[in-house]
Structure formats: structure tokens, C-alpha cells
Amino acid sequence: MTTAACPAPALTEVAAAVRASWDRDTCDDADRAGWSARVPSRGQCGATALVLHDLFGGDLLLAEVWHSDGTLQGYHWWNRLPGGTEIDLTGDQFTPGETVQPPRVVTRPPGPPRRCRAQYALLRRRVLARIGDPGAGR
16 A cells, blocks of 8 residues: 655745744744744744754755844844745844844754754644644654
8 A cells, every 4th residue: 555645835834834833932042032922033043944944855044143233143044945945934033233144054963953942842843733744743
């Protein structure tokens, strides 16, 4: 008996599921104090990029983010999908004084992330449940 492979979910469906799944509990600890429902993407980039990478593959992109005074604000993650399209669901989190620098491709190490492991696992479960993936309980 053969089983048909499940079709990949549509990017628009996944993007909506990701956005609906963000909250303070999925926010990076470094940004949690500044998180609000008004800007729900704040602090969500790392976990979001990993969930998209799980579902679509491609490249993980990482860039420094600088304050207007030249000090480092932090780091920003997003994705380049197979075929070259960049997708950044959290690019709207930055204030006018924060500038994302050009990215570099980062190879994802095997296993779960070292930072924000719990946030990633929670976001992944929520997104998979919203898109109807039977593996959502993992």
C-alpha cells in the first residue's frame, strides 16, 4: 500500500497561522519586555524563521540591526525560500531608528535551537495545529 505525500501548505496559509500564533510566550526573552499586541512580530524572528525553514527549507538569513546612534540593537532572522524569494514575516517589528543590515546565510545546526528552544517549540506546535498538520503534537 502506498500513501500519497501530503502537499506542502501554501505560504499564505502558513504566514496567517504564524501571525495568529504569536504572543508574549513565543517572543525571544531578549525582547519580551518590549513585546505588545500592538506590534506582535517584535521578538518573533528567530522562532518564525525556523518554523518556515521546517516547512519550506531554503536558507536562513541573519543580519545585525543597528540603532541610529550606531550601537547594536540585536540580530534579525528571516528566510530565503528555494527559488530565491525572501520572506520576512517579522520585518515590521523595527522602529524608525533601527536599521537591518545586509544578511548572511547561516547553516542550521542539527537538532533543536540552543536559544529560544521553548518559544520555537510552542510556535511550531501552534502553527502546525492551525494548518492541520497531524504532527502538531510533536
